């Protein structure tokens with residue numbers, strides 16, 4: 001049984017404030033990708049979908065003389081660090097299991113190595129699912145951050161993914177009880 005759904009995450013005012021900056025289509029697409037990857041690599045599909053949905057919640061835009069500067073952003077960005085903290089705060093507020101909230105925050109922290117001095121990360125299956133899902137939805141020049149859709153459609157897509165996560169959890173519970 002899940003303590004928090006993707007739909008509850010998205011509709012919380014804290015998520016509404018920060019999630020849309022990096023493009024809601026990218027967040028939802030990455031959540032779907034991460035769910036499918038997790039089913040294959042053995043990570044928890046619920047945590048993968050949640051971490052992927054929230055992976056860019058730490059984003060803010062970099063401006064140089066009033067215009068968005070992608071190079072400046074690439075140089076100075078720490079969105080994974082901010083995102084891990086924001087996602088953790090939001091999940092705890094919503095009543096998520098503390099262990100799961102920590103795992104999700106860590107997967108967000110490590111979804112990119114662009115801010116680390118050396119890029120030799122050994123990721124867990126969950127962290128790998130989120131990082132790969134993000135790459136699958138990336139577009140050159142950061143264009144994936146500009147795809148938007150309205151809340152009604154976003155909620156419908158998240159409700160559908162919530163059902164997929166719950167069906168998968170039921171399937172796994174059944175499998176374990178039979179074996």
Ligand SMILES: [Fe+2]
Pocket residue numbers: 026055056134
């Ligand atoms: Fe991303």
